[in-house]
Amino acid sequence: MPENRSADSHLSYLKGYTVGQNHPMSDQAKGVRVPAYEKPAREGQKIVALPDPTTVKLTESDVFRCLDNRISSRVFSGDALTLNELSFLLWATQGIKKTADDERHQHHSVKRTVPSAGSRHPFETYVAAGNVEGLASGIYRYLASANAIVLESAPADLKGKISEGAIGQRFCGAAPVFFLWSVIPYRTVWRYGLPFSVKAITLDGGHIGQNLHVACAALGLGTCMIGAYNQSHMDALFGLDGKEEFAFYMAPVGRID
Numbered sequence: 001m002p003e004n005r006s007a008d009s010h011l012s013y014l015k016g017y018t019v020g021q022n023h024p025m026s027d028q029a030k031g032v033r034v035p036a037y038e039k040p041a042r043e044g045q046k047i048v049a050l051p052d053p054t055t056v057k058l059t060e061s062d063v064f065r066c067l068d069n070r071i072s073s074r075v076f077s078g079d080a081l082t083l084n085e086l087s088f089l090l091w092a093t094q095g096i097k098k099t100a101d102d103e104r105h106q107h108h109s110v111k112r113t114v115p116s117a118g119s120r121h122p123f124e125t126y127v128a129a130g131n132v133e134g135l136a137s138g139i140y141r142y143l144a145s146a147n148a149i150v151l152e153s154a155p156a157d158l159k160g161k162i163s164e165g166a167i168g169q170r171f172c173g174a175a176p177v178f179f180l181w182s183v184i185p186y187r188t189v190w191r192y193g194l195p196f197s198v199k200a201i202t203l204d205g206g207h208i209g210q211n212l213h214v215a216c217a218a219l220g221l222g223t224c225m226i227g228a229y230n231q232s233h234m235d236a237l238f239g240l241d242g243k244e245e246f247a248f249y250m251a252p253v254g255r256i257d
């Protein structure tokens with residue numbers, strides 16, 4: 001059988017729940033302190049409070065129709081999104097519903113609108129907002145714990161840089177908002193070690209994508225998950241170090257006709 005048709009070492013992480021619930025050699029097992037579930041805002045950064053996500057007006061609340069209407073959209077009208085819509089999309093993909101003391105594992109954890117292996121939630125959410133009513137153009141990061149966004153940077157020609165980072169997929173830059181989820185793998189590796197964390201993180205990402213799709217369908221907006229991108233370009237544009245935190249999954253969102 002040709003090598004690329006076999007479950008070689010690159011694919012073996014897809015097999016089974018191979019290392020058991022908690023890796024016996026993980027940092028958690030060694031008593032290392034749990035990593036933070038969210039990066040804090042830095043001193044002096046501008047924080048923008050978000051509207052309550054539950055106040056948004058849904059155009060479609062029938063779950064059957066939301067799932068049936070879901071498609072990947074790559075043409076957007078160019079009209080702005082509202083801050084209410086942005087707030088709802090952020091909440092739908094990474095919103096925190098409660099924080100809880102996890103007695104079984106003896107640490108603090110968060111419950112979000114998506115599931116995550118071991119409730120480790122290894123992602124941070126960034127939004128390149130080029131056209132949101134009442135919001136200055138820039139790259140923001142979601143502070144789910146505070147229902148707010150924090151301004152990370154305001155690069156010139158944001159649309160052009162997003163399109164370039166998405167290796168020429170111009171609809172990415174043309175959209176009024178472009179979501180980028182970075183991953184901080186250690187949040188998951190702390191408990192599960194390797195290689196299982198690779199599988200867990202990848203599975204976790206899928207839930208974000210589907211929640212975004214369903215939330216967009218409920219608002220009558222369009223989106224398309226993006227896996228084709230230039231890693232170093234996106235890491236640099238979003239201010240990520242490319243080692244402990246790097247770009248992982250992304251999606252433009254905009255109005256559709």
Ligand SMILES: Cc1cc2nc3c(=O)[nH]c(=O)nc-3n(C[C@H](O)[C@H](O)[C@H](O)COP(=O)(O)O)c2cc1C
Nearest residue numbers: 070071072073074166169209224225226227228229
């Ligand atoms: C992990 C992943 C990566 C994707 N990457 C891209 C991409 O870079 N560009 C793009 O146009 N579509 C991308 N898509 C969208 C798929 O092409 C799309 O879901 C597929 O063609 C099925 O169409 P549908 O979503 O309309 O049902 C991606 C989807 C997933 C799940």
